[in-house]
Amino acid sequence: MNYFSDDLVLQDVLNYLGYETDEKLSEMGKYISTEMIEDSVFIDHYGEPVLQMWGILDNRTDGIWISRTHLNMIDRLLDMGVVSRIVEKNDLMYHFISGYLISDAGLFCTLTLTGQTAYGLKKYGGNHLESFLKHYSNEDHWLGATYYTEIQGGSDLGANQTIAVKSGDRYILNGENKYFASNAGLADGAIVTARLQGARAGAKGISVFFVPTLRSDGTRNYEIRRIKDKLGTIMVPTGEVVLKDSEGYMIGDEKNGIYIALEILEVSRIDDAIAAVGIARKALWEAYLYARKRTAFGKPIIEHPLMMRDLVEMESEVVASTVLSMIAGDMFARASHLKPPYDDQYHMARAFTHMAKNIASWSSDYVTRYAMEVFGGKGFLKEFPVEKFHRDSIVTSLWEGTSNIQSLDFLELVQKKGIDEKIFTLIWNIMENLSSDTAAMLKAAFDSVREKMVSYRNSENIEYFAKDILNMFGYLSALAYMLSVSEKTGNTGMQMAAKIYYYRHFAGSFPSDMNFVEFHRMLDWMNVNDGEKVIEAK
Structure with missing residues (x-):
C-alpha cells in the first residue's frame, strides 16, 4: 500500500486543483505506509519525549531527549521537503499534502510548527532575519514552534501578559505563562506573541517575535518549566515555557502584529x-x-x-x-x-x-x-x-x-x-x-x-x-x-x-x-x- 499513489480520492482532488505532483510525494507515501506508521506507534507507546532540565555541570539545558528512531523520522521527512518547499519554492500545497500523508498528530505537529515558523520568517522576517531563515532549508533541519497560548487567556491572545522591551537591534521578552508550548525543547526557534511595553490593551496591542532557543552568547534563551502528560500526540513534547530576559526579533511591524x-x-x-x-x-x-x-x-x-x-x-x-x-x-x-x-x-x-x-x-x-x-x-x-x-x-x-x-x-x-x-x-x-x-x-x-x-x-x-x-x-x-x-x-x-x-x-x-x-x-x-x-x- 502507498498512502499517496493508492489514494484515488486524493489523486482526483489534486488533479482538479491542477497541482502537479512529483516522485517525492510517492516516495513519501511509500515510506509512511511501510515504515513510519509502525515506528510512530512504537514511539507513542514506549518512546515518550523526556525533559532534560539540567546538564552534568549543573547548568540549565532545557532540552528534550527523544529516541534516535524519532529523530530519524523527522530528518527523513524534512529531507523530503515537508518544510523546505515553503522556503525554497513557496510551495505550501506540497507541505499540506505531506501533512495528509503523514497525519500522525504528534509527529506532524513538530513539522507543522516548523513549517509555520519558516512561513512567518520568510514572509515577514525581512533581511535582518535572513540568517535565521536559511536554517529552515534542507541543509540544517532547524525545528520551529509557536508560543502564543498563555494560561490566563487560552485562545484570547489579547490577554497575553508577556512584555517585550526594545534593546538595540532586538527585544527583551519576559513572561511566565506560555502554557501550551508544543515542540518546546526540540525547537531551534519559536514565533512568540508578546506586548510591547506601553502598548494598548487587547489583541491590537500584540506583536510577533522570533525567539531563538539560544541567545547570541550561546546560552539558553528561555526555560521549560515542565512537559505535560497528554491523552494523545505523545510524540510532540508540549511544555510550559518561561521567558526570562529572552532575546527576540520582531516579525513584521507592531501595528499589524495580531x-x-x-x-x-x-x-x-x-x-x-x-x-x-x-x-x-x-x-x-x-x-x-x-x-x-x-x-x-x-x-x-x-x-x-x-x-x-x-x-x-x-x-x-x-x-x-x-x-x-x-x-x-x-x-x-x-x-x-x-x-x-x-x-x-x-x-x-x-x-x-x-x-x-x-x-x-x-x-x-x-x-x-x-x-x-x-x-x-x-x-x-x-x-x-x-x-x-x-x-x-x-x-x-x-x-x-x-x-x-x-x-x-x-x-x-x-x-x-x-x-x-x-x-x-x-x-x-x-x-x-x-x-x-x-x-x-x-x-x-x-x-x-x-x-x-x-x-x-x-x-x-x-x-x-x-x-x-x-x-x-x-x-x-x-x-x-x-x-x-x-x-x-x-x-x-x-x-x-x-x-x-x-x-x-x-x-x-x-x-x-x-x-x-x-x-x-x-x-x-x-x-x-x-x-x-x-x-x-x-
Missing part, C-alpha cells in the same frame, strides 16, 4: 484539518480491509447490512473533509502573497479554513471512534494502531482554536466582510457548471442554507447560532466541491459519496428503499493487495 500572528496560525489550522482527515482515512482504510477479512455469523462482516451502511457513511464524511480541506489549502496557498489589509481572496481562504478545520476535526473524531468499533475489542487494545488514531484525532478540534473559536471567527467574516454572500456566489457559479441531476441536488442544499441564513440574520443574538452557520456553510461547500470534482474527473465513487453526504446533512434521512449495496462500490478503490490496486471505482 494580523500577522493569526495569518501564521492559518497554516497550522489548515494542517489541523488536513491531518485530521488523513488520520480518518488511515483508520477507515484499516477498518475497511479488516471488515473484508473478518467473518462473523457465517460471512465477512462487510457483507452485513449495518456494517455496509456504516462504512458508506464514513466514506462520505472522509471524502467531504478531504475535498474541503484541500480546497482550503489551495485557496490559502494562492492568497499567501497578500499582506494586511487583506482583500476578498484572503478572506475567502480564511473562511474555508474555518469550515475545513471544524468539519474535518469532527469527522475524524467520528470515523476513528467508529473504526475502533469495527475491530471490536481489538480496537480498544494498545497493541493495534486503531486506538492511537482516535487518541490523536481528538486534539485536532482543540489545537489552534476550538469549534467555538472557529465559529466566532467565521461569524466575524459574515458580519464584517459579507463572506456568506460571497460563498453563495461561489457555490452558484459551481452549480451552473454541473449536469442537471447533480445541479438539482446542490440547488436543494443551496436553497436550504439560504433560507436558514435569512432566519439567523433576523435573530436577536446571532452568536447563539454561530456554530450552526459555520457547519451549514461547511456542508454546502463540501457538497459543491465533491460534485464539481467528481464530474470533472469522472470519479463516480465521489459522486456516490456526495449523494450520501446530501442525505446525511440536508435531506435529514435516507429513503426507505435506499440501495446501500450499490453505494458500497464507492469503497472498492481501497481494496489493495501488497500495494497494487485491485479495483478502481471509476
